[in-house]
Amino acid sequence: MSAAEVVTQQAVNPYDAYRTALIEAGLLIPSGVRGLYGLSGVFEGIIERFERFVTRMGVHARPEVMRFPPLLSRKTYLETEHLEAFPNLMGSIHTFLGDERQAIELANKKTAGQDWTKDLAPTDVMLVPAACYPLFPTATGTLPPDGRTIDLRTFVFRHEPSDDPARMQIFRQREYVRLGTPDEALTHRNYWLLRGEEMLHAVGLDVKRVVANDPFFGRGGRVMVATQREQTLKYELVAPVASEEKLTAISSCNYHVDHFGRAFGIKTADGEVAHTACIGLGLERIALALFKKHGFEPRRWPARVRDILEL
Amino acid sequence: MSAAEVVTQQAVNPYDAYRTALIEAGLLIPSGVRGLYGLSGVFEGIIERFERFVTRMGVHARPEVMRFPPLLSRKTYLETEHLEAFPNLMGSIHTFLGDERQAIELANKKTAGQDWTKDLAPTDVMLVPAACYPLFPTATGTLPPDGRTIDLRTFVFRHEPSDDPARMQIFRQREYVRLGTPDEALTHRNYWLLRGEEMLHAVGLDVKRVVANDPFFGRGGRVMVATQREQTLKYELVAPVASEEKLTAISSCNYHVDHFGRAFGIKTADGEVAHTACIGLGLERIALALFKKHGFEPRRWPARVRDILEL
Numbered sequence: 001m002s003a004a005e006v007v008t009q010q011a012v013n014p015y016d017a018y019r020t021a022l023i024e025a026g027l028l029i030p031s032g033v034r035g036l037y038g039l040s041g042v043f044e045g046i047i048e049r050f051e052r053f054v055t056r057m058g059v060h061a062r063p064e065v066m067r068f069p070p071l072l073s074r075k076t077y078l079e080t081e082h083l084e085a086f087p088n089l090m091g092s093i094h095t096f097l098g099d100e101r102q103a104i105e106l107a108n109k110k111t112a113g114q115d116w117t118k119d120l121a122p123t124d125v126m127l128v129p130a131a132c133y134p135l136f137p138t139a140t141g142t143l144p145p146d147g148r149t150i151d152l153r154t155f156v157f158r159h160e161p162s163d164d165p166a167r168m169q170i171f172r173q174r175e176y177v178r179l180g181t182p183d184e185a186l187t188h189r190n191y192w193l194l195r196g197e198e199m200l201h202a203v204g205l206d207v208k209r210v211v212a213n214d215p216f217f218g219r220g221g222r223v224m225v226a227t228q229r230e231q232t233l234k235y236e237l238v239a240p241v242a243s244e245e246k247l248t249a250i251s252s253c254n255y256h257v258d259h260f261g262r263a264f265g266i267k268t269a270d271g272e273v274a275h276t277a278c279i280g281l282g283l284e285r286i287a288l289a290l291f292k293k294h295g296f297e298p299r300r301w302p303a304r305v306r307d308i309l310e311l
Numbered sequence: 312m313s314a315a316e317v318v319t320q321q322a323v324n325p326y327d328a329y330r331t332a333l334i335e336a337g338l339l340i341p342s343g344v345r346g347l348y349g350l351s352g353v354f355e356g357i358i359e360r361f362e363r364f365v366t367r368m369g370v371h372a373r374p375e376v377m378r379f380p381p382l383l384s385r386k387t388y389l390e391t392e393h394l395e396a397f398p399n400l401m402g403s404i405h406t407f408l409g410d411e412r413q414a415i416e417l418a419n420k421k422t423a424g425q426d427w428t429k430d431l432a433p434t435d436v437m438l439v440p441a442a443c444y445p446l447f448p449t450a451t452g453t454l455p456p457d458g459r460t461i462d463l464r465t466f467v468f469r470h471e472p473s474d475d476p477a478r479m480q481i482f483r484q485r486e487y488v489r490l491g492t493p494d495e496a497l498t499h500r501n502y503w504l505l506r507g508e509e510m511l512h513a514v515g516l517d518v519k520r521v522v523a524n525d526p527f528f529g530r531g532g533r534v535m536v537a538t539q540r541e542q543t544l545k546y547e548l549v550a551p552v553a554s555e556e557k558l559t560a561i562s563s564c565n566y567h568v569d570h571f572g573r574a575f576g577i578k579t580a581d582g583e584v585a586h587t588a589c590i591g592l593g594l595e596r597i598a599l600a601l602f603k604k605h606g607f608e609p610r611r612w613p614a615r616v617r618d619i620l621e622l
Binding site: 029030031032033034036037038039040041043044064065066067068069070071072073074075076078083084087088089090091092093094095096097098100103104106107110116117120122123124125127134135137138151155157159161168169170171217218219220 | 340341342343344345347348349350351352354355375376377378379380381382383384385386387394395398399400401402403404405406407408409411414415417418421427428431433434435436438445446448449462466468470472479480481482528529530531
């Protein structure tokens with residue numbers, strides 16, 4: 001790349017441009033940390049309305065609703081292979097377990113600008129890496145004859161500080177998860193891939209479907225990437241958010257095969273290892289895609305979109 | 312205490328009894344960690360309805376709505392005195408920043424049952440200790456002439472694993488925060504103390520007002536406790552939740568004097584250090600108090616309560 005090209009790229013960096021515009025409009029409130037923002041009432045309102053749309057679109061499946069907080073049992077975390085596959089994204093919660101004397105040392109280190117974090121100890125909890133992780137250990141055992149369909153929404157954490165406003169360190173995933181036979185799981189994944197496309201088209205987003213992979217860590221991860229793509233286990237629905245050229249995944253539809261069924265001892269009614277699948281909707285990213293497409297003032301959005309979102 | 316008394320106490324431990332009942336009713340979903348639960352759709356629905364009631368009761372103040380995620384900038388955290396006052400409650404987020412070789416060592420330690428957490432490094436973020444912490448650094452500078460009133464809702468973390476279902480490690484606080492002159496701040500605190508009582512009475516909760524203090528750590532903290540109580544800076548609205556004898560704070564009304572104004576350089580329009588105050592409503596605790604008072608089936612709650620909550 002020539003120096004002139006570098007300068008041009010910097011001048012039109014779409015991530016900085018869109019992030020700055022969102023902050024100036026008051027939709028994002030900067031925190032001083034890359035990828036961590038407060039949201040305005042208008043922004044949060046779009047997420048609330050979109051969530052109600054998701055609820056209406058899933059009501060026929062009569063899903064069980066569960067709402068997990070942003071924390072996961074450390075024991076559950078270790079029963080998954082997240083540490084092996086995505087160690088760079090994890091969030092481990094540490095606290096101070098010492099006595100009064102040690103607390104004074106801790107505070108003195110802070111005052112002196114020294115590293116006080118080595119005085120902390122790990123707690124029993126981690127940040128949730130994906131919305132369905134807290135669900136699986138609660139499903140250990142045998143499923144009912146038709147399996148289960150669960151409606152989830154969870155704050156999930158990925159340590160990947162970024163200037164792209166769509167790449168937040170913590171954000172909400174809304175999911176419909178299916179636990180059942182291989183056929184039930186795959187049917188769910190394929191159904192929601194279509195339905196997800198329909199829903200996002202209906203609110204005016206130009207999504208397209210792509211075969212995708214999780215960002216497995218390191219060289220060893222490349223084998224997992226290849227397998228996941230060959231078996232077309234993961235599709236993403238991508239749309240323009242900050243960049244028109246490099247599209248952003250705003251939803252993903254995943255078939256986990258028996259990965260979680262095996263890890264958490266989940267069986268179908270006929271005693272086989274359960275298969276699982278989910279659609280995940282990235283709520284902050286969908287709102288960002290809507291603001292990009294229709295502008296920053298929801299009252300000026302197209303009537304059809306306002307109708308669907310009951311704005 | 313005699314052995315017989317100990318046995319009786321254990322037999323009637325109201326925390327175990329209420330927690331077990333909530334789990335059996337499916338309202339709380341255990342995670343394997345004390346004080347960490349998933350919530351059912353019914354439980355979450357009560358929180359949603361109560362929040363709409365809070366919104367309606369605050370609409371006349373035309374608050375600015377801000378929604379912060381569960382994470383706080385580590386730099387902001389260190390600008391408060393949380394580390395000095397409540398080190399035992401903090402949640403510091405650590406992750407893996409190493410290369411591929413170190414990732415293999417990390418995974419090997421996990422497999423061998425060794426401590427792998429020492430291989431992690433602190434990130435730029437902490438869990439939010441109280442809903443208004445993320446707000447203050449965004450208000451640095453000069454307030455408008457009438458100050459500001461903010462509507463917040465945030466997941467907050469306190470590392471205090473407990474068998475009391477009302478003492479969760481992570482839960483949501485809804486807050487109205489006032490930034491302004493001493494008079495504006497104190498008026499806000501006192502207004503919402505009355506209005507909070509009214510609101511909670513209206514949904515059938517037998518709250519009473521008590522002078523309270525934050526749980527400052529250690530012997531040094533006792534001075535802060537005494538000062539806070541003498542100056543009646545903190546009131547709590549307490550109600551029966553698990554225990555009828557030992558009441559639980561479901562809301563608190565706090566006057567921070569110039570503590571946060573000074574820490575974050577917030578000034579009133581006439582150049583004085585701003586004073587701040589807030590009402591915080593513990594959403595999970597309020598739902599737990601409602602289930603305790605009216606039973607586990609919201610459709611059987613008193614008509615008056617159902618009307619107010621639009622159930």
